[in-house]
Amino acid sequence: MTLTIRDLCVARGGLPVLEGLNFSLAPGQALILRGPNGSGKTTLLRTLAGLQPPLSGEIIAGEDQIAYAAHSDGLKAMLTVAENLTFWADVFGQRDIETAIDAFSLDPLRDRLAGTLSAGQKRRLGLARMLITGRPIWMLDEPTVSLDVDAVALFASAVRAHLGAGGAALIATHIDLGLEAEVLDVTPFRAAHDARLGASDEAFL
Template sequence: MMLRVDDLTLARGGVPVLTGLSLALVPGQALILRGPNGAGKTTLLRSIAGLQPPLSGRIEGAQDRVAYAAHADGLKAMLSVTENLAFWARIFGTSDITPALDAFDLHGLADRLAGTLSAGQKRRLGLARLLVTGRPLWVLDEPTISLDTGAVALFAAALRAHLARGGAALIATHIDLGIEAQVLDITPFRASAATRAGASDEAFL
């Protein structure tokens, strides 16, 4: 088992947003999260990535397996494309950045400062960081923002290769990536209005 989430209750700003949510991921599997804006997809991904604790429930298997990519690209503007990837490779104890450059067609931009890239180019570089982490569980929040059709195809190919190597991915996205994946709609797990109101009242006690 790559990841198991049991009976999770999550809050945003002290207010419960999801309750009773369970899911599981095995090697080679992708799971797509769906639900309206504000439903709690980002809160769930941040909790699995270890950035915020759940109110209750259990998350097993994440720990040091997770590579997390959200709306921020996590780039150092005054470093080049290769220097950014090399920096993250050192952080995660890896060395070869060539597969990342290949996967996201970054060789032509290798010497450009990250701060001079377009939004789409920055996004490609941000996603390329996933490949230098060496981590098997990708937790991704709207990874295709700012990407054109060709770049989305590059990302989908990198994702398929990751799954084929035995990796797994949990992805919040509204677009069809053209990959084989299960879909989890989190709408049924949204906290009730009464629960949210009770938590809001308690915040002022």
């Protein structure tokens, strides 16, 4: 399923942040979002994921095609690693959690409460959820935060496998993941109002 964006304008608080966006994301394709902090990458991803409406334009994708991983890992602290993944597998109508556990080397942590994990371990668990959504289009917002070099390699391998199986990925990141991917710099699409915003708005964009 191809994701198609036509003349999209995304907003925060009713004010345009990015406008005039036109691009597509096909099966097997990765697209890297680039731009300075506060340029609107998070706002774009949240809009594409359906968490907020666009100000104008079209987002064309099939129903239940997109899975989104935000800055927050979205874990239940009093559930174990395996229980967290089982919970999300149930939400998405899936059964297999072992592929996700293996992909992010979580087996030694299987019975640990999520609340006791380190920041990097929580991030690995949060990203592992993407593998059990069953959804072909991944939206990832700075997915490598808190990950060490080995964990970044695990993540990149998981993305490659997803692409190889016909999935697609839109990733906001400042680091080189070693993926064959096109780059979309959002800077030229910043709305006139947004260009006047300061760095203090970064967390909201």
